[in-house]
Amino acid sequence: MVTLVRPSSKVCNDTPANVGPITIQWRGADSARTPGVRALALTDAQIPDRYLTMSDADLDRRIESARRTLGSDLVILGHHYQRDEIIKHADFRGDSFKLSQLAADRAAAKYIVFCGVHFMAESADILSSPSQQVILPNLEAGCSMANMAQPDDVEQCWTELTSMIDQPIVPVTYMNSAASLKAFCGRNGGIVCTSSNAVGVLRWALERGKKVLFFPDQHLGRNTALRLGYRQDDMQIWTPRRALGGHEAAEIQATTFILWLGWCSVHARFSTEQVRWVRENYPGVRVLVHPECKREVVDLADESGSTELIVKRVSESPPGSVWAIGTEINLVSRLANENPDKTIVSLDPVICPCSTMYRIHPSYLAWVLDELVDGRVVNRIAVDPDTTRWARVALERMLAIQ
Ligand code: 13P
Numbered sequence: 001m002v003t004l005v006r007p008s009s010k011v012c013n014d015t016p017a018n019v020g021p022i023t024i025q026w027r028g029a030d031s032a033r034t035p036g037v038r039a040l041a042l043t044d045a046q047i048p049d050r051y052l053t054m055s056d057a058d059l060d061r062r063i064e065s066a067r068r069t070l071g072s073d074l075v076i077l078g079h080h081y082q083r084d085e086i087i088k089h090a091d092f093r094g095d096s097f098k099l100s101q102l103a104a105d106r107a108a109a110k111y112i113v114f115c116g117v118h119f120m121a122e123s124a125d126i127l128s129s130p131s132q133q134v135i136l137p138n139l140e141a142g143c144s145m146a147n148m149a150q151p152d153d154v155e156q157c158w159t160e161l162t163s164m165i166d167q168p169i170v171p172v173t174y175m176n177s178a179a180s181l182k183a184f185c186g187r188n189g190g191i192v193c194t195s196s197n198a199v200g201v202l203r204w205a206l207e208r209g210k211k212v213l214f215f216p217d218q219h220l221g222r223n224t225a226l227r228l229g230y231r232q233d234d235m236q237i238w239t240p241r242r243a244l245g246g247h248e249a250a251e252i253q254a255t256t257f258i259l260w261l262g263w264c265s266v267h268a269r270f271s272t273e274q275v276r277w278v279r280e281n282y283p284g285v286r287v288l289v290h291p292e293c294k295r296e297v298v299d300l301a302d303e304s305g306s307t308e309l310i311v312k313r314v315s316e317s318p319p320g321s322v323w324a325i326g327t328e329i330n331l332v333s334r335l336a337n338e339n340p341d342k343t344i345v346s347l348d349p350v351i352c353p354c355s356t357m358y359r360i361h362p363s364y365l366a367w368v369l370d371e372l373v374d375g376r377v378v379n380r381i382a383v384d385p386d387t388t389r390w391a392r393v394a395l396e397r398m399l400a401i402q
């Protein structure tokens with residue numbers, strides 16, 4: 001049985017203003033998109049008009065034909081939150097950690113087309129060789145959480161912290177951040193983490209420092225520190241652009257974790273009421289959430305982990321298993337369709353896709369691939385050499401941790 005959403009399902013319309021409301025009807029294998037969705041996904045288009053009016057079948061044909069022409073020169077990476085119409089063309093799919101490893105390992109490919117968001121493409125550029133080129137099909141595909149940590153604000157925070165604290169502080173940035181912040185961590189004895197290795201990375205940081213500055217996702221920072229046995233009292237939230245992040249000096253001096261005031265608008269929606277509701281209505285359900293969810297949701301869930309862990313748990317579970325999943329809806333929908341012998345429900349009755357991941361539409365993929373076939377590289381993501389050097393230091397520290 002495939003049940004994706006509860007009968008009362010509504011549609012999320014609080015996506016960023018420049019995207020507009022996304023209306024999607026999700027019903028297991030028959031998920032249907034309203035005609036308006038495509039237009040909305042293409043709002044910021046800088047692509048030739050003909051790609052906007054091409055049929056889905058024509059777009060698929062162009063993409064497949066370009067893949068055949070480019071052969072081993074091309075690798076297409078797809079994050080788990082990408083829509084099915086993109087994932088079907090990806091050579092590999094994964095979470096941000098797995099995709100960064102793949103980008104580092106695919107030396108044969110001249111072009112890495114990254115179907116994900118901007119910070120992922122930047123990391124791929126940093127980790128791949130200088131002869132490779134990374135392409136993000138739609139340059140408008142960013143991450144609202146990554147934007148919550150602006151480099152100037154992090155520098156200001158660091159200046160304030162290091163001028164008042166004598167003990168070593170280790171900066172840790174979540175993968176969901178600008179390349180310049182990864183470089184900041186590389187230069188300052190810090191490291192990058194993803195949702196799949198945050199526990200190991202925080203251990204690494206605490207072996208080297210007495211305090212950790214964690215940005216931009218307060219929830220991943222808090223959930224991971226709690227997993228390591230720390231208490232809520234060991235953490236303080238840093239509010240950017242407020243003196244000492246909004247604290248007295250004594251509070252900052254006493255704390256172990258300084259957590260940036262950042263969050264993911266998709267994962268912040270999940271609530272304890274939703275977890276209770278699925279437990280009452282789906283006997284035997286296992287609740288599996290992403291660690292970007294709030295602490296109380298993670299506490300009530302059976303398990304939390306990266307998108308790759310969510311895929312693994314559900315795929316490896318026996319037929320008849322019942323899962324309620326707290327993560328982005330394209331992934332939940334795909335899991336439901338690919339596991340018809342299991343019951344898979346979204347924890348949130350209000351469907352809220354990641355609006356920036358959604359900006360990678362097949363029209364953009366077809367366009368960037370057609371351009372490559374014609375010998376032109378469009379939408380290249382190229383990080384400058386100094387940023388690359390230091391961001392690579394922080395990323396390689398992360399890749400060395402198992
Ligand atoms: P993963 O690394 O778990 O794929 O998460 C990336 C992300 O952006 C989650 O919102």
Ligand code: SF4
Pocket residue numbers: 117142143144145146176264265266267292328354355356357
């Ligand atoms: Fe960023 Fe949230 Fe989208 Fe992940 S789901 S890419 S954290 S906005």
